[in-house]
């Protein structure tokens with residue numbers, strides 16, 4: 001299930017993110033802004049419960065977030081650029097880490113790090129800005145499921161149709177939230193029009 005962010009601020013920020021003249025400091029700010037919009041959108045279906053409070057004028061029964069623990073799992077390294085927005089709006093969120101790196105020649109992702117808390121009963125958000133072939137995201141979703149996650153969500157900034165199809169093939173029914181759905185992959189498995197290598201642009205490498 002694919003959800004494409006529909007907000008003029010996201011469209012504006014993505015265009016500057018794509019621009020090759022955008023420097024790492026601005027790139028990080030834009031990634032944060034888009035991440036914030038995505039974090040709000042991806043948590044739209046969180047459960048609420050009643051809470052009795054007293055306003056300055058009268059008693060009132062309001063609604064607050066139910067206590068389901070939230071876990072954000074960035075795919076290192078580029079996914080780190082999407083963690084802070086979740087921390088800022090959900091201060092109690094836990095963070096797990098999955099390190100995956102694509103081989104430059106084959107575009108196949110291999111795992112070099114995995115540190116996840118127990119995920120049973122948690123609402124889990126796997127975050128990675130780029131969904132290209134879908135290999136990295138599919139592996140990460142598999143890992144969080146092995147650690148007990150049920151129905152983990154995938155949150156990306158830019159996706160290629162090929163990546164969406166691969167995640168859907170390996171993990172049918174996954175909710176995928178993206179800020180932009182791009183045209184296609186090139187022969188080196190980079191997204192077109194895309195924005196280049198997100199990790200390199202985020203960290204100026």
Ligand code: PRP
Pocket residue numbers: 075076077078079100101102103107109128129130131132133134135136137163189197198199200
């Ligand atoms: C990038 C990106 C994703 C992956 C997407 O990471 O952040 O993790 O590629 O490609 P895929 O959908 O074809 O698997 P990369 O491997 O370049 O590592 P990095 O984050 O350390 O730069």
Ligand code: URA
Pocket residue numbers: 130132189190191192194195196197198199
């Ligand atoms: N990873 C990136 O950073 N960019 C792409 O276009 C594809 C994979």
